[in-house]
Amino acid sequence: MPIKKIDLKNLDKTNWQSYRFDEIAKSITERIDPNNTDLEMYIGLEHLDPESIHIRRNGTRDDVKGQKLKCYPGDVIFGKRRAYQRKASIVTKEGFCSAHSMVLRANPEIIEPKLFPFFLHSDLFMHRAVDISVGSLSPTINWGTLKKQEYYLPPKDQQAQLAELLWAMDEVIEKELEVLEKTKNLLNGFVEGVIHGKHLNDKGLQKTKIGLIPLGWxxxxxxxxxxxxxxxxxxxxxxxxxxxxxxxxxxxxxxxxxxxxxxxxxxxxxxxxxxxxxxxxxxxxxxxxxxxxxxxxxxxxxxxxxxxxxxxxxxxxxxxxxxxxxxxxxxxxxxxxxxxxxxxxxxxxxxxxxxxxxxxxMPPLIKQLEIANNVEKINNSICFIESKINTSKSLQKTLINQIF
Missing domain, CATH: 3.90.220.20 (DNA methylase specificity domains)
Structure with missing residues (x-):
């Protein structure tokens, strides 16, 4: 069935089946001592961005002490502590993570691994995760409770198509984020160039207590x-x-x-x-x-x-x-x-x-205006790109919740 024929607003769920979560995924509890491993990449909860399936930063084994959980490419690190923060991201490199998280591995017999991360970010799963958390100051999910939760999933052939749709939407967002990062770097480079006299120096440079600046400043x-x-x-x-x-x-x-x-x-x-x-x-x-x-x-x-x-x-x-x-x-x-x-x-x-x-x-006022106008143009571009990203993320979230 081609993706274009899937009506997400009226998704037929009559042939969906219910599964316990421990049928959908396994909790990987392999322990690792950061002091006795060659692995370098450590992923704490602070390295996971809310509502993102991507891990964009990490720590090292020098940052932590005590036993951690080992994780492998394709696993999903899920923040079991403070689940309302909606942290669940895909591992791309072998490493280890915080014991305040769960390492979840999709069961390919039940759920398409490429669809699994999006399922974890659905309101259906996240709201349930919050509901079953225990504790007041730092509410935490117990595997013993989570594994018993039941969820309806579509047939495997439909899962693959839905995963393809969601990953295509994710690719759009990632490309927009790349453009945003480049535009911010452009802004930072321009401003730093102004401060260090690398721009607008057609009259030459002069030495000052803060370094080189253009003549006339x-x-x-x-x-x-x-x-x-x-x-x-x-x-x-x-x-x-x-x-x-x-x-x-x-x-x-x-x-x-x-x-x-x-x-x-x-x-x-x-x-x-x-x-x-x-x-x-x-x-x-x-x-x-x-x-x-x-x-x-x-x-x-x-x-x-x-x-x-x-x-x-x-x-x-x-x-x-x-x-x-x-x-x-x-x-x-x-x-x-x-x-x-x-x-x-x-x-x-x-x-x-x-x-x-x-x-x-401090340049002459006319040069200040020129610099400020150039920065304003770049900032307007940044605002426009951020608006596009927010719209794309909102659409992606809508798609996920329409599915699940």
Whole structure:
């Protein structure tokens, strides 16, 4: 039966059969000591991406201690701890993995091995996995419970066709991810080239305290070009309505989710407004905990305040394009310097004085605009590719759930 004749929206399941999970797959419990093996690849739960069948990174045997589970190409590593994270990825190279996972091997007599990883990512399987997990702080699945669960599967000939369809969709996503990675590398390369004087240097280069930069550019401290301001020490009392109160979590996404922001009373707001009142065109910058997150304020709010211990307000002084400053703050080079200057402890902290003294390569304003426009074009491409990937992933997930 050709794939094009399979109506996934009205899939005929009258000839499907029910199987216990231990008929569908085996749990591989072969143990391995990282100190007594030639195998190098270690895969922990931290190396598995949620809702992805691919393993994109790994650790080594030097990273771990204690016995682990051995895994072979074709096996699927399933995160039995915190199953709600939906981690189940295919092994491509012999290695070993965390004991907080299960190594599952499809039974080819019952399920097409190429279809098995997609089955594990179906809502049917994942929701059941969450339901049978035990424990409150770190809910975990027991094999003894999982193996008894029953699932309906299509006939083997139909499984092969469905697997082919899902892998074709996966190939589309993987190609889009490759394009995204190349585009991000292009952006990073362009920005780093700007910082190190590898671009826009038709007039030649000059030596400075931060390295080579184009002639006609200056090296300025942050304090020379912007006003960097802290707020006051303040423990907010949140209310259901009032004045918006921004936190680091609010600026981590490209667009602020106004349904999730916190509010404070007008009285508390009035205490803070004189100290720190960010306006449209300012940059909010995180300096505590997760440091180095920047967000240009692109909305008009008469009132908005933010936590002083986590965010800085950066306001333009003169001859500065704020988009150019943001691309510098977001660059790999600047982030490395910021982390070098930050204070490590229970909470990572970047002192206000450190960022005020930070040196920036500063071209004439017209060149800043040129650079910012080029970066904006690349960022627009990245946003477009990410949108395509999200659409493709959503379609893939829909297909999986229509099948199972």
């Amino acid at each position: 200056k090296v300025l401290n942050m304090d020379d070009i912007v006003s960097v301001k802290d707020g006051t020490h303040f423990t907010p009392k949140y209310t259901n309505k009032g004045m918006p109160f921004l936190r680091v979590t609010d600026i981590q996404c490209s667009n602020i989710d106004f349904k999730k922001i916190k509010f404070i009373s007008r009285e508390e707001h009035n205490q803070l407004i004189k100290r720190c009142n960010p306006q449209k065109g300012d940059i909010l910058y995180s300096k505590n905990g997760t440091i180095g997150i920047s967000k240009i304020i692109d909305w008009d709010w008469e009132f908005s305040v933010f936590v002083s211990l986590a965010l800085l307000r950066i306001k333009n002084k003169k001859d500065l394009n704020i988009s150019y400053l943001k691309l510098l703050l977001d660059s790999v080079h600047i982030k490395k310097e910021i982390y070098r200057r930050s204070k490590q402890g229970t909470i990572t902290n970047l002192h206000l004085e450190e960022i005020r003294l930070f040196r920036m390569p």
